[in-house]
Amino acid sequence: MKRIPLMIICLILVALISKAQSGQVKGQLTDSTASHPLADATVALLNGKDSSLAATAFTDKKGGFSFTGLSAGGYRVYITYLGYKPIFKSITVSAAQPVVDMGTIHLQGKGITLGEVEIIQEVPPVVVKKDTLEFNADAFKTRENAVVEDLLKKLPGVTVDKDGVITAQGETVKRVLVDGKPFFGDDPKLATKNLPAEVIDKIQVIDRKSDQAQFTGIDDGNTEKAINITIKKDKKKGVFGKASAGYGTDDRFAVNANANAFRDNRQLSFLGSGNNVNNMGFTMQDVFNFSSSNNGSGGSNGRSGGGGRGAAQSTISNLGGNSTTGITTNWNAGFNYNQDFGSKLKVNGSYFINDVKTETKNQNAKQTFTKDSSYYYNSTTGSLTENKNNRLNMRIEYQIDSFHSVIFTPTFSYTDGNTNSTSYYQQQDINKVTSIDGSNTNTSGATSPNFSGSALYRQKFHKTGRTLSANLTYGYNTTDRQNYYKTLDNYVATDTSSAYSSGYDRKTNANNLGRNYQATITYTEPLMKDRYLELNYSYSNNYSSSKNLTYDASASGKYDVLNDSLSNIFENTFSTNQAGVNIRTNKFKYDYTFGMNVKWNSLVNDNVSRNTHITQNTVNYFPSASFNYNFEQGRRFRFRYNGSTTQPTISQLQPLPDLSSSLYVQQGNPNLKPTFTHSLMAGYNAFNRSSFRGIFVNANATFSNNQIVNANRTDDSTGKQYTKPINTNGVYSLSGSMVNSIPIKNHVTSLNLSTNVSYKRDASFTGEDKDFTDITKYYTRNFSLTEGITFNYFFKELFDVSTSGSVQYAAARYDILPSNNTNYFNYSFSLDFNVNLPAGFQLGSDMTYTLNAGRAAGYNVNYTLLNGYVSKYVGKKKQGQFKVYAYDLLKQNISISRTTGENYIQDTQNMVLQRYFMVSFTYFLRKFGSNNNNNREGPPREMRFMRPPGGGMPGGPPPGGGGQM
Structure with a gap:
């Protein structure tokens, strides 16, 4: 009976938060002539305060998109489609106007010149490839100082049991790689229980073939479910880790330490x-x-x-x-x-x-x-x-x-x-x-x-x-x-x-x-x-x-x-x-x-x-x-x-x-x-x-x-x-x-x-x-x-x-x-x-x-x-x-x-x-190279760059621009 109030409190909190998140943003995309709907365009919803990614959607066959369950506040909508100029608009969801209908949005061809505007490098939360499912780590928020195991628990189709055994898409994960390289041999737990989630860029769930099959292209039947962890570029130049010590009743104790020194082409880890x-x-x-x-x-x-x-x-x-x-x-x-x-x-x-x-x-x-x-x-x-x-x-x-x-x-x-x-x-x-x-x-x-x-x-x-x-x-x-x-x-x-x-x-x-x-x-x-x-x-x-x-x-x-x-x-x-x-x-x-x-x-x-x-x-x-x-x-x-x-x-x-x-x-x-x-x-x-x-x-x-x-x-x-x-x-x-x-x-x-x-x-x-x-x-x-x-x-x-x-x-x-x-x-x-x-x-x-x-x-x-x-x-x-x-x-x-x-x-x-x-x-150790966001809470902000007057984007369109990912 003592556990019932705790469960009731949790359910009430979930209900209150769900009630607060009842806003909606919707719209429809067409070309400049309004005669052709644009399907599969990328629509990113960004938080107005820090431009962090709130949600991603893709337009349907009629060009429509919708974000539901939004809490009140300011947002920015960033829309990209291959062959068209991106659109960037600010909106506000409030109690007085919980539903924001952006109506029909016309995308202009590349020949149109835009004025100066701030562009956000938007990375899709998920990319589907032939034998790989790739998750953008920043799209799945974890609590501060979480480890990779905590991040994996939030990914669709991935479960982690109490012993740290990972199951992805119904199969047991037998190998975890870091930037495509072995991490302490083939033991998955040494990576998932020691690497911090905040340094992770992407999680790739792979049907990994043998070295022989990868070379010849002929499947030899030796496949295994594997996970590849990629490290953020700005975290590859620095040192990170933690050290802890604890003592308890019945002479229980626990001490552990790990340190990682990464460079672009070198990884050193101790635990x-x-x-x-x-x-x-x-x-x-x-x-x-x-x-x-x-x-x-x-x-x-x-x-x-x-x-x-x-x-x-x-x-x-x-x-x-x-x-x-x-x-x-x-x-x-x-x-x-x-x-x-x-x-x-x-x-x-x-x-x-x-x-x-x-x-x-x-x-x-x-x-x-x-x-x-x-x-x-x-x-x-x-x-x-x-x-x-x-x-x-x-x-x-x-x-x-x-x-x-x-x-x-x-x-x-x-x-x-x-x-x-x-x-x-x-x-x-x-x-x-x-x-x-x-x-x-x-x-x-x-x-x-x-x-x-x-x-x-x-x-x-x-x-x-x-x-x-x-x-x-x-x-x-x-x-x-x-x-x-x-x-x-x-x-x-x-x-x-x-x-x-x-x-x-x-x-x-x-x-x-x-x-x-x-x-x-x-x-x-x-x-x-x-x-x-x-x-x-x-x-x-x-x-x-x-x-x-x-x-x-x-x-x-x-x-x-x-x-x-x-x-x-x-x-x-x-x-x-x-x-x-x-x-x-x-x-x-x-x-x-x-x-x-x-x-x-x-x-x-x-x-x-x-x-x-x-x-x-x-x-x-x-x-x-x-x-x-x-x-x-x-x-x-x-x-x-x-x-x-x-x-x-x-x-x-x-x-x-x-x-x-x-x-x-x-x-x-x-x-x-x-x-x-x-x-x-x-x-x-x-x-x-x-x-x-x-x-x-x-x-x-x-x-x-x-x-x-x-x-x-x-x-x-x-x-x-x-x-x-x-x-x-x-x-x-x-x-x-x-x-x-x-x-x-x-x-x-x-x-x-x-x-x-x-x-x-x-x-x-x-x-x-x-x-x-x-x-x-x-x-x-x-x-x-x-x-x-x-x-x-x-x-x-x-x-x-x-x-x-x-x-x-x-x-x-x-x-x-x-x-x-x-x-x-x-x-x-x-x-x-x-x-x-x-x-x-x-x-x-x-x-x-x-x-x-x-x-x-x-x-x-x-x-x-x-x-x-x-x-x-x-x-x-x-x-x-x-x-x-x-x-x-x-x-x-x-x-x-x-x-x-x-x-x-x-x-x-x-x-x-x-x-x-x-x-x-x-004690948490975080020392990286030139990075102004090392010690903030939550995931790092997306990279920003300015569009110069007269259009043209430095270095070409943002990754995934055009929505065809």
Whole structure:
């Protein structure tokens, strides 16, 4: 009930502001003869006080335009059209005259001489290109000292979740570039969470093709959703950044600093931070996953019956204030360097180091199905994990001459990790009677250096369209790991005389090595004006070796008794030869590619310990196809199909039982075949640059041959479960998403509707035979439907509010035991607002309410996460800020997830960060070159220049003049 007044106040504020913004400006454009209406002319509405851009419109087929939802005040209207002289008029919207009709406006041809007039360089808020959607950052106002992430949240069709993951046009953004250059490698968060929004000129959402495809012009299917951030020219000569420090209750702390020194052809960036409030600020890469030791009994990661060695699993929901489970203490620092040495050499390099310690506690409730029964498993696990990682990324691009170029991209990382965990668990039969009560303690430590990279040579010939390229990729990694397992299982019986205990105390030394390389040659030849032939050939070789030595503890307590049955040395080599031919046709509105490929696969497995040798050879034929059609500016359809091969992993091939869990024993399979996957993608994007309305639809489908799934069996006498990965067919997945962006009032109010649907059919095998030969195949079907709505409103730099809601329905259907079919729902609502108050004060809050239904007993928990802050700017130029922040005011934060596999359902509740208060101070550094507007609030004004007497514009018409953008 305490939250209701806050929501009412917010709604009243929105209503009052909306009422105040009821003005309208309209008009119609024709030529000087008044006989021809002028369609698609650019009409910019500027604020009268500072000439900042208020809104942009484009005239319709009849030459009409209209701006609605305007507040009272003075405005200036700037109209441009190709081949005509611009018009610049002042108007006033008032309570007495809320609607200003400018009537019919006649544009004069270029031969007319105008007197002296002030011209504003008007930049359109959105430019639609073939594969790029470009947003003008100044058209989307953010609060003072906001970062790129805050700016992205205001863009149509773009969402950013609480963990900083960016989704654009329904696809996850995997790369963020700065002025077209890498920023700390491929980690999007390092750019979006550290660069200030005020230095950004444009945000470009791109369907980025591979370096190879960009060179040849032939789509190779390797595309990804990327964002390119361009820096304002006047911000490329200076230094900017910030430093902050905060301390709070329960010894919570947070410190961070970043500094950027940009020049026209050079970028230098430094960042560093440390905190124990689960604020990562970067994407975890190249770190160990100690999930097996986190859950020695097969709990949280669902390894048994649907995880671990190749089985499919699906986490339907993971809801909470912060999906980072546990309490994490993180220290990191990094340096990024970009420089162009003339027009031929471009160099990028970055180094990043982090140290992450995470304490976790979780409770698991798991139900595993057999042919005619089911078993229950409950566990409580606590762990402490530390991962230290160093990674170095480089990209060197050298343009030898106008016909030859080379791109070299080496990457190096070194990881050192360790974990300690303890689990307590219970195994129950179908009547939920406990049959096993046990515990285990696991300790693991590992180090792993990794080196990889690629070298791409590209050559153009004098004949346009004739190209030759050669690409070499390589990788080398080793992992040295020590695992200590100590388990005690108590077998409970109604007859106490038949109860007994068993356990083991073991150490495993594991040394894994991986080495791979691939060479690809591509040649293109023009067949006619708009048609090209592509020939390609590639060879790849992947070598891996695994040496596992397991020792039992002797009476002396030392691990000196070699366990032959759990020790093994084996080597695996997987090589492929692929040849393909493609035809690409480029037309004005569309392009398409179709071709045929053949792939020869060879797998050689040598079990050194057991002196066995396995050889497998397979051949795959598959077409390749893509089609792109541009209906008109802003509307585009895409289709793509490709095939890919995935080889089994070392753990899936290793013919040893994984005894990290005494109740869920997993064994490898050296007879596994590689999986071949057919992938289809279709997408439709439509964006209206005038109304800002957009719809983005994506559909995906995958069909797998020789998919690796689990075969499962249960020992009825002990309750233990055993799994083994095998190949099967009949596995596929379907998914689709639709995002509908609806502006309500110019660019200050928007409504986003989203729909996500998925259907997946997994397979599993169940039987009683110890050799997994007499087993029966079953299918599991998972369906999920999520509907979401987001409403955003901001009023200049004074006030912004965002609300969102979602409902998710999920269902699982099991052939193995239909009585365990399940349906469940998740509901979520959030509210986020920020207000700028007089005297430099700011007030903000965000609230999330989550409701769960249909889960296991004890996991249907409803909760509210409420955060808030009050801040105060200090200094004449507002270069300092004090802030008081409160997290989880109601102390209700919680993390609950449901995971479904081929033959199991698992609910998990994790320990999360709860209520704390923190006081912090931040200093903002802003030092640029000749710029008179560096320290003002809000976005910089547009550039001004004067039209000299007699017409004529210095340097030609303003960018985009004529409205044809």
